[in-house]
Amino acid sequence: MIFNRFQFKIIIYLFGICLSFTATLYLIIVIGNFPAIFGAILCAITGVILFKYLYLFIAKTNQKLERFIDSIKYADFVLKFSSDDYLDKNFKGLNNSFNSILAAFRKERASKEENLQYLKTILQQVNTGLMVVHNDGSVVLVNERAKKIINLRRIKHINELKPVDKRLYKILNSFSSNTNYLLDFLDNTQLIIRSTSLKIKNKTVRIFTFQNIYSELQQKEIESWQNLIKILRHEIMNSITPISSLNATLCEILDKDLILETDKYILPEESVEDLKEGLSTIENRTDGLIKFIDSYRAYSNLPKPNFEQLNLHELIQKTCQLLASEVSNAGIKFEYAIPSEEVKIKGDSNLLEMVIINLVKNAIQANEGFKNAQIKITSGKDEKGNPFIAVIDNGKGIVPEAIDKIFMPFFTTKKVGTGIGLSLSKQIMQLHYGTLSVKSEEGKQTIFTIKFLSKYT
Structure with missing residues (x-):
């Protein structure tokens, strides 16, 4: 609407200027007498005045547009257009439009500043x-x-x-x-x-x-030590308690049944057998405790890896050759799938062989008594380019309650074993800047995955 009025005003001015100068030329050239010349002068003055008003009108409008554009360019939204409202209704409408636009910009900027302040406050907290x-x-x-x-x-x-x-x-x-x-x-x-x-x-x-994460790691370390102490206490008490009880029983046998006759001690044959059985039990429990302590020593004194360039596929082939007869004797199908692409890693071959052997032996035990038992080893690179080895078996799997504990030292779900193998394997992989993880579906499948981070290979 404002633009239409502005356009109409320009047309009126232009029409008036053209009419004034046309009349001036007509009066001078066609009529040519004194009154006509006087009238021509008046028409010319009228045309000049109209031209002046047109120029001032356009200049004023351009000035407003320039100020408006500059205010937007430099984000000066406090500017207000109102000083010349009384001059022309067109300017009043234009001023109102400019003021409305600037008010909208001010509102938008205030909203953005409010959101920015809100985000800054959150970031600081x-x-x-x-x-x-x-x-x-x-x-x-x-x-x-x-x-x-x-x-x-x-x-x-x-x-x-x-x-x-x-x-x-x-x-x-x-x-x-x-x-x-x-x-x-x-x-x-x-x-x-x-x-x-x-x-x-x-x-x-x-x-x-x-x-x-210092405090979190410290808390985790304390929890790990507490769990380890619980396991150590449990294993030691399992060995010490029967030894102490048997010792008391053997002392009681000696006190009651041992008889001194003519400088000789006589012990009934039944009591002798009880003593032998008790001493044999003490010996077995002592041997078990020594083995347990040796396992802890092996876990805590693991040697540092001797890093060298290794071919991942050759490492798997060599290890599988060592295990083939043991897996076959257990009546389990054994296979390994190696991609044609050569994969290089940095590591200690002896320590990595220990990890693979331990995982395969665990898989053998998990498949005991299962028909169509199978162990498969695959290798290659994952989607991020990290080399990996996966040991897969279709045995009994791992119960969900134990899945988060199997890498804890001395934790085991087996009837025999120290529970040190998986924790030792995980420690070896940590020394290789890698990971050892497990996925298991009870009664169907278990997958242990050894992964080497590509930036360290």
Whole structure:
């Protein structure tokens, strides 16, 4: 509507100017007398005045448009158009339209600032450190938790982290996206650092989160020690209690049945047999306790791996050749599937053979008494390029209650065994910067997966 009035006004001005100058030319050229010349002068003056008003009208409108565009360009939404409302109704309508648009911008900006303040408040309150960094290393945003963790009250560039900790600076300066890193940082601080990247207006920013997991790890360590002490106490008491009881029984036999006759001790044959049986039981329990202690020594004194370049498929073939006869004697079908692609890893062949042998032996025991029992070993690379070995059996599986405990030292669901094999295997894989995991469906299938992280192979 305003534009239509503006357009109509321009047309009126142009029509008036054209009419004035046309009349001036007609009066001078066609009529040519004195009154006509006087009339021509008046028409010319009228045309000039109309032209002036047209120029001022357009100039004023352009000036308003320029001010309006500048206010949007520089986000100056406090500007108000109202000083010339009295000059022309067109300007009043234009002013009202501009003011309405600027009011809408002010409202939108206030809403965005409110949301931004809301997000900033949340970021300052979360217990996870957060830092947003440009590709040039400048710090866009850092919350209070991050400042507290890195022990800096102000930080504008990651170069300021060099004097604090060079390792942290190196991580933030060359960190790849969507990865995690564990760092022992300062005193009583163990950081897990996560990174991701985000593209905003053709600029890439990296978002880092810092979390101090020292207290959580300490709590887990305490819980692990408590569980280990419970198991040790249970095993030791299982051995000591019958030994103590038998010792009391044997002493009682000697007190009652041992007779001194003419400088000789005489013991009835029945009592002698009881003594032999008791001493044999004590010997067996003592041997069991010694074996248990040897198992603990093996777990706590595991040698460091002697890393060398290994061919994963050759390692599996060599280990399977060692186990083939044992699996066959157990009446179990044994096979391994190796892809044609060569896979290289870094590791200690002797320690890794121990892990595979232990997993296969566990699979043999899990298949005892099962028809059509089968053990299969597969290998290759997963979707992330990490080399892996999987030991699969179709035996009795693992009950859900035990699945989270099977890697605990000395925990076992078998009638015989120390419960050290799987925990020892997991420790070996941790020394190889890898993982050992299990998936099991009771009565159907169990899969143990050895995985080597590709950045360490």
